[in-house]
Amino acid sequence: MALARIDLPQEARPGELVEVRIVIQHPMETGFRRAPQGERVPRNAIHSLVCRYHGAEVFRATLSTGIAANPFLRFFLRATQSGDLDFWWLDDDEVQGAAKTHLVVSS
Amino acid sequence: MKRRDFIGSLAALAVTPHVSTTDPLVWSFTRGMPVLPGRVKLEVPALAENGHSVAMTVKVDSPMTASDHVRAVHLIAEKNPVRDMAVFYLGAHCPRAEVSSRIRLNGSQRIVAIAELSDGSFWSDAAYIEVREAACTDGG
Amino acid sequence: MRKYLILAALIACAAEAQNRSGLEFASEEVRRLQASDAENPGMLWVDQGAKLFAQKCASCHVSMKGVAARYPAVEDGRIVTLEARVRHKEAFAYESDELLALTAYVAHQSRGMPMNTKISEKDVEKGKAAYYSRRGQMNLACAHCHEQNWGKHLGAETLSQGQPNGYPAYRLEWQKMGSLERRIRACMFGLHAELPPYGSDAMLELELFLVWRANGLPIETPAVRR
Numbered sequence: 001m002a003l004a005r006i007d008l009p010q011e012a013r014p015g016e017l018v019e020v021r022i023v024i025q026h027p028m029e030t031g032f033r034r035a036p037q038g039e040r041v042p043r044n045a046i047h048s049l050v051c052r053y054h055g056a057e058v059f060r061a062t063l064s065t066g067i068a069a070n071p072f073l074r075f076f077l078r079a080t081q082s083g084d085l086d087f088w089w090l091d092d093d094e095v096q097g098a099a100k101t102h103l104v105v106s107s
Numbered sequence: 108m109k110r111r112d113f114i115g116s117l118a119a120l121a122v123t124p125h126v127s128t129t130d131p132l133v134w135s136f137t138r139g140m141p142v143l144p145g146r147v148k149l150e151v152p153a154l155a156e157n158g159h160s161v162a163m164t165v166k167v168d169s170p171m172t173a174s175d176h177v178r179a180v181h182l183i184a185e186k187n188p189v190r191d192m193a194v195f196y197l198g199a200h201c202p203r204a205e206v207s208s209r210i211r212l213n214g215s216q217r218i219v220a221i222a223e224l225s226d227g228s229f230w231s232d233a234a235y236i237e238v239r240e241a242a243c244t245d246g247g
Numbered sequence: 248m249r250k251y252l253i254l255a256a257l258i259a260c261a262a263e264a265q266n267r268s269g270l271e272f273a274s275e276e277v278r279r280l281q282a283s284d285a286e287n288p289g290m291l292w293v294d295q296g297a298k299l300f301a302q303k304c305a306s307c308h309v310s311m312k313g314v315a316a317r318y319p320a321v322e323d324g325r326i327v328t329l330e331a332r333v334r335h336k337e338a339f340a341y342e343s344d345e346l347l348a349l350t351a352y353v354a355h356q357s358r359g360m361p362m363n364t365k366i367s368e369k370d371v372e373k374g375k376a377a378y379y380s381r382r383g384q385m386n387l388a389c390a391h392c393h394e395q396n397w398g399k400h401l402g403a404e405t406l407s408q409g410q411p412n413g414y415p416a417y418r419l420e421w422q423k424m425g426s427l428e429r430r431i432r433a434c435m436f437g438l439h440a441e442l443p444p445y446g447s448d449a450m451l452e453l454e455l456f457l458v459w460r461a462n463g464l465p466i467e468t469p470a471v472r473r
Contacts, residue, residue, distance in 0.1 A: 003295050007285035017202050025291040027422060030211070032188060058200060066184050066192030066211055068160040069422035070288035074207035075195070156274040156403065157473050159419040239403035 004087065004099035011104045012079035018103065020051070020059070022087060023072045026097070030065040044092045046071060053103065054083035079105045125219050125233040132183060132190055133221065137229050142221055147180075147232040149220045151210075158212040158238040165195075165220045167204035167230070177204040178223045186216035199225070212238050266464050269472055272398070272407040277419070281471040289351065289417035289469025292344070292424040296352025299345060303337060315354040315466055316363045319455050321370050326451040329353060330426060341445040347424045351415045354468035362412055362466060366459045374456025377449065383440025404473070409434070411457045413470020420473060427454060430472075 007021040024046065031043025043065065051059040058077040087099045126133045126142050133142065150164040167177045176199045182192040195206045210218070219233045270278060284290050300311075318329040330341065330350050339346035378389045392401065393409035400406070414427040421429075428450055432442045443449040 003291050005285065005290055005294060021285045023286060023288055023291060025288075025295075028211070030189075056200070057198075060196040062194040062196075064191050064193060065189050066182070066187050068209035068211045070291060070417075072207070072209045072286055072288075074164075075197075076201065076203040076205060078200070078202040152276065156276065157419045159422055160276070160280075162276055162279070 004097070006085065006087070006099055006101045008085065008101060008103055011106055014079060014081065014105055014107055016079045018077050018079050019074065020077060020085065021072070021074045022051075022099070023070060024089065024097065024099070025070055026091065028063075028065060028067055028069045028071055046089045046091045046097070049073070049087065049089040051075075051077075052086045052088075053077055054081065058085075079103065081105050125231045126183070126221065136179075136181060136194075136223065137221070140227065140229055142229040142231050144231055144233075146230040147220050147222045149218065149232040149234045151218065151234045151236050153235070154237045154239070155212065156239050158214060158240070160209045161212055161236060161238070162207070163210045163218075164205065164207040165222075165232075167222045169204045169222075169224065171197075171199070171202055171204055173199045174225065176201070176225045178225055180204070180206060181221045181223070182210070183219045183221070184210075184212065184216060185218065187211070187213045192218070212236060214238050266410065266461060267397075267408050268412055268464055268467060269407040269410055270413070270467065270470065272405045273472065277471050277473055280417075281413075281467070281469075287417065287469060287471060289415075289424055289471060292348045292351045292415070292417075293355045293469055295344065296348035296350070296355070299349050300352055304349075311353045311356040313357055313360060315357040315468070316360045318364065319366075319451070319458055320364060321366060321455070326455050328428075328451065328454060330428075331446070342426060342429060344424075347415050347426065350426065351424060351469050354415065354466060357466045358468060359465050361463050362458060362461050364458055364462065366455060368459070371452075371456040371459045374452035374454070374459075377453050378456055383435065383438030385438040385440070387438055389434070409457070410461045410464055411454070412461050412464040413467035413472065415468060416470040416472050418472045424469065427457070431457075 003025040005023050009018060012018050026046050028046065029041055029044040033041045035041050045065045046063050049061045049063060050057060059075045063071060082105045083103060085101050085103050089097045124142055125144055128134065128137060128139055128142060146168045148166045151161060155161040165180050167180065169175065169177045177197045180195045184190050184192050192210055197204055215236065215238045217233055217235045219231055221229055221231045223229055270281060280287055315329055318332065320327050330346060333346060333349045333353060381388045389409060392406050397406045397408045411427050415424050417424050428445050431453060435442050
């Protein structure tokens with residue numbers, strides 16, 4: 001299961017703009033590299049990623065090998081109420097990954 | 108599309124577009140609609156020391172309301188072996204049309220960001236990045 | 248040989264007066280990445296290390312603060328690196344994600360602290376000789392680039408002093424975390440020289456010298472380098 005690091009403000013007020021940053025441990029293998037013995041390392045990149053806040057989709061991305069290894073994403077959502085931020089992703093090897101954090105929203 | 112907007116689009120087309128609409132990759136999501144330069148801002152360094160990881164931010168000038176927002180932003184590389192780099196799906200729920208990531212570049216080249224708006228129009232920005240290689244290339 | 252060593256000592260004195268981290272020679276992108284824990288990919292390995300530490304080490308060990316600053320060390324006449332110490336209970340493979348993660352975690356606990364190894368000049372005689380010896384098809388010694396020409400350009404790169412204070416580091420070239428030994432081998436590869444095996448005497452002696460030379464530089468793990 002790939003590790004991920006999610007960065008969120010400690011707390012947000014309702015209606016406030018929240019900056020979300022995530023970095024996911026994944027080689028985003030292009031399929032063009034060669035291993036020491038000369039054989040090609042097959043392509044394996046995260047191709048689909050979804051972020052849900054309180055169950056509703058707030059961000060979705062289709063990624064490709066043009067995104068650097070250990071992919072980093074930064075986007076914005078609007079705080080409504082305290083709730084979980086759930087990330088889910090899938091790579092070319094059909095391996096799923098997930099990461100979760102909690103956004104505290106207080107008035 | 109209102110006549111006003113149509114004429115505006117024609118005027119915008121007088122400016123050199125960033126992409127050719129007949130480019131099959133572009134066609135796959137624009138279906139021939141004109142891609143107008145403007146409203147999108149692609150922020151990348153002019154010079155990247157290393158093509159493995161280059162910081163990229165794309166911003167679209169949009170109120171992000173239910174009736175006027177960015178549906179998606181497509182990121183395309185001119186010279187990467189795989190030209191489609193990413194598609195970021197935003198939507199009316201998204202408060203700010205701004206996404207950052209790190210891209211991988213196979214040498215110096217131009218990249219293009221195309222935003223699809225809720226009214227079905229497409230807008231774009233392009234940037235040229237000079238990519239240097241490391242002098243002491245590794246075997247390990 | 249003696250003349251060479253005297254010259255080496257003189258150069259070393261001059262250089263030591265201004266020990267500079269590789270960060271000073273890095274590009275804006277690299278510096279930016281290292282400065283942000285939220286964006287630094289190396290932190291993924293530190294996180295993994297924290298988990299592994301809790302699972303495998305916490306039953307005996309509590310705080311690792313200050314530990315990395317004392318390594319490599321000379322114990323009973325043998326050179327012991329941080330990696331070797333971390334492997335003392337479970338022999339993780341060199342350059343495995345587990346070993347990199349644990350080493351990065353331990354070193355990260357000393358981030359900001361100056362390297363403070365208790366090694367004497369006598370301990371690093373062999374490593375120092377290696378540092379000033381020409382090698383490989385390029386027939387260059389480490390000192391030629393990293394002592395005589397740091398700050399200048401080699402191709403598109405700015406030569407650093409070759410300091411070890413940020414390791415294990417996330418190197419863009421590797422697109423992952425790597426150890427100091429891996430980096431030394433990569434340098435040797437650039438010289439088209441024979442690569443000293445991981446954990447070999449030649450490698451350990453060179454590592455010891457590099458850290459002795461860097462004494463006082465703050466630990467930056469997880470550093471980001473090109």
